[in-house]
Amino acid sequence: MAADLSRAAGVTIRAPARLHLGFLDLGGALGRRFGSLGIALDRPVTEVTVRRAGQDADAGPDSTRAARARDGVRAALGLTESFAVEVDAALPAHNGLGSGTQLAVAVGVAVARLTGHALSAREVAGLLGRGRRSAIGMEAFEAGGVILDGGKAMSEDRAALPPPLLARLKLPEDWRILLVFDRAREGLSGSQEMAAMAQLPPFPAEQAAHICHLMLLKALPALAEGDAAAFGAVIGEWQRVLGDHYAAAQGGGRFLSRHVAEAIAFLEEEGVSGVGQSSWGPTGFAIVGNEAQAARLLQALHRRFASYTNLSFDSVRGNNQGAEITAL
Numbered sequence: 001m002a003a004d005l006s007r008a009a010g011v012t013i014r015a016p017a018r019l020h021l022g023f024l025d026l027g028g029a030l031g032r033r034f035g036s037l038g039i040a041l042d043r044p045v046t047e048v049t050v051r052r053a054g055q056d057a058d059a060g061p062d063s064t065r066a067a068r069a070r071d072g073v074r075a076a077l078g079l080t081e082s083f084a085v086e087v088d089a090a091l092p093a094h095n096g097l098g099s100g101t102q103l104a105v106a107v108g109v110a111v112a113r114l115t116g117h118a119l120s121a122r123e124v125a126g127l128l129g130r131g132r133r134s135a136i137g138m139e140a141f142e143a144g145g146v147i148l149d150g151g152k153a154m155s156e157d158r159a160a161l162p163p164p165l166l167a168r169l170k171l172p173e174d175w176r177i178l179l180v181f182d183r184a185r186e187g188l189s190g191s192q193e194m195a196a197m198a199q200l201p202p203f204p205a206e207q208a209a210h211i212c213h214l215m216l217l218k219a220l221p222a223l224a225e226g227d228a229a230a231f232g233a234v235i236g237e238w239q240r241v242l243g244d245h246y247a248a249a250q251g252g253g254r255f256l257s258r259h260v261a262e263a264i265a266f267l268e269e270e271g272v273s274g275v276g277q278s279s280w281g282p283t284g285f286a287i288v289g290n291e292a293q294a295a296r297l298l299q300a301l302h303r304r305f306a307s308y309t310n311l312s313f314d315s316v317r318g319n320n321q322g323a324e325i326t327a328l
Helices: 063-077 099-114 121-127 136-143 190-199 205-225 228-250 258-269 291-304
Strands: 010-025 032-053 057-059 082-089 146-149 165-169 176-182 275-277 284-288 311-316 324-327
Touching: 010 099, 010 136, 010 205, 010 228, 032 099, 032 136, 032 176, 032 205, 032 311, 057 063, 063 082, 063 099, 063 121, 082 099, 099 121, 099 136, 099 324, 121 136, 136 146, 136 165, 146 205, 165 205, 176 258, 176 291, 190 228, 205 228, 228 275, 228 284, 258 275, 258 284, 258 291, 258 311, 284 291, 291 311
Parallel strands: 057 082
Antiparallel strands: 010 032, 010 324, 032 082, 032 146, 146 165, 176 284, 176 311, 275 284
């Protein structure tokens, strides 16, 4: 049950970034389209503070988007109170980390809780029009972990509903995710993303069936048993299939950034199979089964790509709790 924050002066929310590992079925042959797997990360994060105020104010990185979320939830709930919104930390926009959803849901949840509305992340996302194709962002906020959703219903009576949550498993504590960032590139978003999705070639039903088979009977059991190699093998194969499918929309390759592609290829040469690109990128990732191996690979990346000033790297844990909400 959500804590009652209706008497608090304000609230600070720290929300996790997430990786979106891909869609299971872009064709929707069975009446549901997409279906996503994602991982909540312990960093980078969105951190926002919302306070009661005599008049609206907003400050900090991405504060314009934060103010839109405040205004959207306030209008949807019929509220009249004013709030000051300060973005203390923002995820890099259009990098495949879920910046828009995490910021919008964090601000929306804060406004709702401060006014006595115990809304879930899923409910707030619905008010703000988030989660049109994937529920990964809202579920990462809600409770973290490795998240599988069931895709969007294509029937008219259910098309407005966000994808249902099918499974949530914890990322093992000793696993690490290596992240590869390219600060010189941004992934597709908004109208460009919608246009790219509309122009993709048909996704073969037999390919979707194979991916779903691998997900249900190999990837998720491997995750439950802590087998990083088996889990990573499925993710790597899936990413290659999706990368080829999206290639025409991202310059002809499996990765939006050719420099990220080089770094990921280096990690594959080092024996890591669970690699890919989150959403439209440019952020790349590699799933590693233990901290010592991740630390060694991180050092190797820094050495090998020292001259690539646009690239940066990190080794992070999973977030298995979701957003932290602190009353002021």
